[in-house]
Amino acid sequence: MLLLYETASGYAIFRISEKFNLTKVDDLWSEFESPDKARQFVQLVNFRKFSDINQSLKSTMDIMENKCSKTLKKVIKKFVLPEIQEKLAVADAKLGNLIQEKFPGISCLSNSKITELFRGVRSNLNALLVDIPRRELENMAVALAHNMSRHKLKFTAEKIDMMIVQAIGLHDDLDRELNNYAMRCREWYGWHFPELGKCISDHLLYAQIVERIGFRECAPMTNLSDLLSEDLQKKVKKMSLHSLGTEISTTDLKSIKLLCKQIIEISKYRTELGNYLRARMFSLAPNLASLTGEIIGARLIARAGSLLGLSKMSASTIQIIGAEKALFRAIKTKRDTPKYGLIYHAQIISTVPQKLKGKVARMLANKATLAVRYDALSEHTDDGDMNILGLEQRAILEKRIKALETGIAHQATKTKKVRFREAPYIIQGGGELYDTSADFTLPRKRKHENDNASDFIETKKLKLTSILKDEKKERSKKLTIQGHQLAEEAQGYKVDKKMKKEKHLKEESVFMEQPAVESFVEQEEMVESSVIVEEEEEEQQHLYGEDEGEESKLNLSTQSTEKKKKKKKKKKNDSEVEQWSFSNKKNDDNEAHMLPKSLRRQHFKDAWPRKEEACAPEILSIRRNRQLFVLCRHRPVLAKSLLSGLKEAVRECQFQMKYNRWNCSFGYHSMDYTLLDNPPILNFGYKETSFLVALSSAGAAWSVARACANGQLTSCTCNNRQHSSQQAWKWGGCSYSIKFGLVNSRRLLTSKHSIHKANLLKLVYKHNLKAGRMALKRTLKRDCKCHGISGSCQMKTCWKSPAEFREIGTHLKKKLSRAMFILQNHSPNDSRYIAQQLKAAELVYFEQSPTYCEPLSHIRSVGTRGRICSVRNQTHSFADCEIVCCGRGYFHQAELVVENCNCKFHWCCQVMCDKCRRTNWISKCR
Incomplete structure (x- = not known):
């Protein structure tokens, strides 16, 4: 086994004898009690000496930075690779991994036994390295320590x-x-x-x-x-x-x-x-001290770490040094960033008015950047001229501040630039001038030369205006004659209308004795024949006013009632076209109503865009509701906003009711199923029906109001209501058009069915629609924008905006828990149709809800089998699994979730996260 030993003088390769036993760690010290014993087991193979102290420093810094130096590579290639079958012992495990990456064939060892072996070699190093004197090893170690300290601290003796x-x-x-x-x-x-x-x-x-x-x-x-x-x-x-x-x-x-x-x-x-600091600053950074002061300049240097580090910063960075927390908070919350940091306490900024502090701070930061770079990089040694740049820039700043305070424009340059103008050339002498009478040019028609032509044009204009006036007079006479004729026919029309109302009331009283289980479509067919004329009159009066409503009455009275029943779909189309028309097309449409039927349809066909060009494909393909389809043809963005609000209402309903027995499901897999598709639960007066209706009404109004505020709806009106005097602040002109969203939500969902006072189901439906709209009003939040210096709220503008839809859903969920059960009034002495006194913002219902435990085909409820439920604990307020599962029991299931974790913010605008896996346990009903 080979051993790599690192010293300040070079690298040593030792060979460990095979007789040496590394298993006995406790007795390992006994083998190195004397140099003679150590030589028996450890022998020097080679010692690679460094050429100078710089090579030693570079090799040491490379190892500290997890790099392999050139000297170490040469030693391993020459002495370790030839004996690749042997293992190499190293003191540091990171160094061993680095060697194995560079040389894959070498196997390195580093553990507690190797550490004890290195300790024994270190104790007898002088005896093992015979050729290297002990004094040289000590001197190299001291020199390496000094150079490493100087390298780490970057010590410079020139500027302290x-x-x-x-x-x-x-x-x-x-x-x-x-x-x-x-x-x-x-x-x-x-x-x-x-x-x-x-x-x-x-x-x-x-x-x-x-x-x-x-x-x-x-x-x-x-x-x-x-x-x-x-x-x-x-x-x-x-x-x-x-x-x-x-x-x-x-x-x-x-x-x-x-x-x-x-x-x-x-x-x-x-x-x-303070005196010492002042003297130091004037010797090290005199120009910076002249601009910002000694204390502020010293604090800027301390924050930057050094004068050279401060000189590398930009003016915007120097301006906000000391306000880092406020800067990051402003970036995170997307608000106004601070205008100054430590530089705010400079003498120049403290003397100016509050409204000029931000501008003066920016100018001072620019001048300070110039001064600190001059101090850090200049080589002037004359004490008399060291701060001349700072004094000059300070004088320029003071003149600029004085000009800003007095309002007099500041002259940037000392000398005014005068544009050079060439003097005109004057002919001197007695030469003759050029005669221009012989030139031939096209004559220019002047006003006094064309008096006859202008008179001819004026007479022609007068003739045309007179002809147009005569045509208008004849047209108005014809309209008045037609109006008198239709007014005579209207007398008989009013008598027929009263008879139909009495007949309708009798039919409705008989209808209310039957159970309310029929669909909205069937109920509508029973009353539509008698109410259709009244609906068209109300819609035209609501859109065009009383005068234009009278004109529409006269047009309707010209036809017989039997003919109206046969062509009621065509009339609906015409009334819907009138109701959803643009404001700038209003005058043209009023004249079009006086035209015959064929010409009127041709007028609207030319005035409005084609459905293939204007309407969204998703609404054209679905055709949920006739009212929405007609609206989509003429105002596609509004129709799209209303439909997206209804979809959002269904998603919010499923979120709010996901831990209840009824989870707002209609038996369809599509999430696009909305209130306009007539879900079967609307045929019943359950408590859950009231929640769905109210949430859909609020969702449609919320979506339209958001679309208006985002600029998607250009046709929505601007809310010009003022809530304060003109003296306090200047009115900007627009805010969230909440009223526009409420009006369009009411028009779409209320006109979905003909609301009549003699139908309890429809009265409850209308009341819950209004409760949803009022929930949007009561959850409005107050937003403000501050206009003060550095984001202060001394002056601010406030407005009301719709809250997040999750808050509206939570508000209506609380209303659902205390919904009111109503009864129909059967007292002959009381004219009220409902027995109780109702509040407009409360949800109401008149039928007890089923259990929803098993699938119900008449409302398409899927039941609770296999549903996810929540086990009751202190942190949840959802329904218990025992209640949701109807006593059938539940089981736990594990699912693997991958999510972001250990997120770190990297300057400037990047967040790096790790992917973590966790096991999430869910409960399901049996």
């Missing part, structure tokens, strides 16, 4: 900036200790003479007075003229006669005086340290 680093560190420590001592002295002596602390604010002066006075009774006889003014001296002596303090003993006063002496001595040493 480490003295400034230590001095400013001690200066700051003295400030803290001095403040602690002074406050302790005030509290201690304040029990005896409390009035003195109110008169004397300076800590050093207070300690000097306490040391000189002693007991407060001695104050009138003590001379304080060298410390205090005459008036203040009289005030102190007068207060000592009527003091409210307690009596103290002589030993107490002795301890207080010793503390005062310590304060006075520390203050004197702090003053001397």
Whole structure:
């Protein structure tokens, strides 16, 4: 076995005899008691000596940096590789791994037995290395130690900036200790003479007075003229006669005086340290000291580590040195970054107004960068010109600050640049001038030359305007005549409308006696024939106003009721086109309603884009709802936002109910199933139905409001409501359009079914829709943007924005736990349809929910078999597995989860994480 031994002079290769027994570690020391015994088992093969101390330092630093030096490679190739069958013993396991990587055939050993073997070789090293003198080994070791220390510390004898680093560190420590001592002295002596602390604010002066006075009774006889003014001296002596303090003993006063002496001595040493620091700064960095001051400049050097390190920093980095925590916090929270750090306490910045501090800090950082680079890299030795650059830059800064404060523009250059203008050439002499009358050019038509043409154009314009006015008058006459004719027919239309309402009420009373198990589609067919005319009138009045609604009434009265029933789908299409039209198309659409039926359809076909160009493919392929389909053709972005809100509502419903028996599943695998697809549970008045309806209403409004705020919906109106006076701040004009989202959610989901007062199921449906919209209103959060200096909130702008949808879902889940069960009112003396008084924000239901334990086909519930449940403990508020599993029991199943862990933040903007695996145990129902 071979042994590699490292020394300061070179590398030694020893051969260990085969007779040597390494198994007895405890008795290994006995084999190296004397050099003669050591020579029997250890023999020197070769010693590779270093040429000089630099080669020794380089080899040692390479090993410390986990590198293999060239000298070591040569030794291994020459003496170890020929005997590759033998093992190589090394002192460090990392060195052995490094050798095995470079030379795969070599096997290295490093353990506790090898460590004891190296200890024995080290004790007899002088006897084993016969050719190397002992003195040379010691000198090389000392030289290597000095060079390594100098290399690590990077010691330079030219500029001793480490003295400034230590001095400013001690200066700051003295400030803290001095403040602690002074406050302790005030509290201690304040029990005896409390009035003195109110008169004397300076800590050093207070300690000097306490040391000189002693007991407060001695104050009138003590001379304080060298410390205090005459008036203040009289005030102190007068207060000592009527003091409210307690009596103290002589030993107490002795301890207080010793503390005062310590304060006075520390203050004197702090003053001397400040003078030393000032002299050091003016000898090392005079330009930086002239700009920022000695203390601030020394702190900047201490933060950078050295003057050279500070000179390598940019101006923006120097500006925020000392505010690293605030900077990283601002980057993490995506807020405004700080404008200054240690440089804020410079004399130049402290004298300017608050609104200019950020700008002056940036200018001072730029000048300080220039000054510190000049100090670190210049070679000037003349003391008289060392700080001339700093003084010049300080003068420029003061002029710039004065210009900013007064508002007068600052002249950047000393001399004004005048643009050179060439003097005009003047002909001198009696030469003849050139005659331009002989030139031929195209004549230019001027105004006074074309009077006849302008008169002709004006007369032509007058004729055209007169013709257009005559056409408008004739058109208005025709419209008035048609209006009178249709008004006469409207009288008979109103009588027919009253008859239909009475008939409808009779049919509805008979219908309510039957159980409410029919679908919405079947109920709608029973009342649609009598209410369709009223719905179209309400929709047109809501969109166009009263006058235009009257026009639509007149158009509807021209046709018979039988013809309306046959073509009710076409009328629905026309009314929906009118309801969802753009605001800028409103005037053209009003004129189009007066046109005949064929021309009106052609007008809308040309005015609106084609469905293949405007509508999203996902809505065209599904066609869930006629209202949404028509809306998608004419306002595709709004339809897409409404549909995404309904999908988000279903996902949130499944999240909130995932540990309950009913988990918001409709028996379909697709997550795109929404309220517009008429899930069967809507035909029943269960508590879970109310939660789904309210959550869908809130989701549609939330999605539209977010789309408006993000700029995806350009047609949404801007919320111009002002909540404060114009004098306090200037109104910007826009915020989250919550109202626009609520209106569109109500239009889509309320118009999904014809809501009538005589239907309990539809009344509950309408009430829960309103409760969902009110949940969005009550969860609005208040966001503010601060506009002060360095992110301060002295001036801020606030607005209300919708909360995260998870918060809205949690809010409605709490409402579900206290939902109200309602009853239909059968009292003949009470006109109310529902017996209870309802709150608008509460969820209501009128049927008891099933158990949901087994699959239910009429509502397409899949039951709870194989469902994931949660075992009840102190940290969970979900339902227990025993309740969810309906007493059938549950079992535990393990699943492997891979997630990010041990994340570290790397400058500037990168997060590195490891992949960790953990076993997650879940519970499932049997």
